Amino acid sequence: MSSLELYDTRSRSVNSFVPLKKGEVSIYLCGATVQAPPHIGHIRSGVNFDILRRWLTKSGYNVTFIRNVTDIDDKILQKSVTEKMPWWALAQKYERTFSQAYESLNVLPPTYEPRATGHITQMIDLMATLIQRGAAYAPGNGDVYLEVRKLTSYLTLSRQKLDDLLPADDAEEKFKKDPRDFALWKGAKAGEPSWPTPWGPGRPGWHLECSAMAHAYLGESFDIHGGGLDLIFPHHENEIAQSESAGYGFARSWMHNAWVTTSGEKMSKSLGNSLQVTELLKHVRGIELRWYLGSAHYRSMLEFSPAALEESATSFRRIESFLHRATEIIGHIPTPKYSKAFADAMNNDLAVPQGLALIAESLRLGNSAITAEDKKTIENSANEIRGALEVLGCDPFDPSFGLSQSGDLTAALDGTIQLALAQRAAARDRKDFAASDAIRDGLSALGITIEDTPQGPRWSVSHTEER
């Protein structure tokens, strides 16, 4: 089997993945700033990195996966005014919406999910280190800045030149040695939350929390730092600046997921509710939304449209339907075993689209085998498909999707439907097709689909929007 290669944003190249510690992988993913409910762009990031994590785990690594929650920042404070609730209540409210969205899409909970406000002590320690090392300064207004001119490696992730940047137009600029210096810490303003520090009361700037928390949970160096493309600058540059100035090795490689776009444009919060996860889950199931979000390569833009989502869901249901039929024929749930070709695709910088083509091939073979009543091929195909779906987090047999039926109820339902099917069979035998079709239509209206197969009729619960 090939070995894993991943694209690294900093070197702009695909490299062999070699972890810091043999058999272990440490990942820090920038999670949500909890100031609004998630739209599918936010969750795509979660799904993409969840696939990475699952693949690493399948490949035999012990993965430590940190995804933070930024629960204090300018936007949260602004929204607490407009939504008329305390900033901490607002943050908690939206954090829950993110958690629910992740759960609906079967994004595994991180190993640890630290909140910024729980790590003020670590942030103060980090600032003290930075000031002591001469990298940061506190001009006396309560702010603490990082002095970017002193850094030789600043902006190496985004490959920009300091002098080419448009300078920020902060009100505090007079306290900065250079207008491009950024705030590690913001001095307290009236009505805003603050924490005491040696430099006066204040609150964290945007970037400090990630450096502090990555250090707290992953140590001075770790394997992979991830996030959305738009975090490259300034957020990740500033994390690098803070952490490297403190003497840490920090992230050895960087991975960034692309956006979900609409009409070629990046999603923004001004688009309203239609692209929120909860809204889309009214039209497709979580497993289908996940399948859609994971289907494009993580570094490619995904062009959203309701039709594209619906088509993707249709395509997933075909696969799912095969797995259920295969289960009935082979007499047990397929054993997940992804193919070598699938592993090669995943090892190639997570080439999920190639993996999907392989699933389609297995599906065709498997369906043909059902017609040919070739049990061995049916089982092989089903095993390979389930193995691949498991890596993608889209295994229909995964109880996380809430599909674990309560056995008694299923048996009762099956018995009831079998009664109806017996009536239908009798009607068909006497060529009373009006009666037999009425039974099928009646069941269909209840969301039960009847299909006639060479092995007799089978029923399934339909998942289409018409249900």
Add this chain to the structure above:
RNA sequence: GGUCGGGUGGCCGAGAGGCGAGGCAAGGGACUGCAAAUCCCUCUACACGGGUUCAAAUCCCGUCCCGACCUCCA
């Protein structure tokens, strides 16, 4: 202005010098009482203009268009 992505068939979406990924949709066929499901077949591509090469969607030059970041961003 600086930095960075794109433009592939009706739609989504891979590929990155040589055999037309794949899916969805569409048309035809097989199967079926009819459906559904499934299988088989078919069709429509690489923004434009040059160049390099035996060979270019892929490399180079130019042009047009779209988008992202430049201290709120997944």
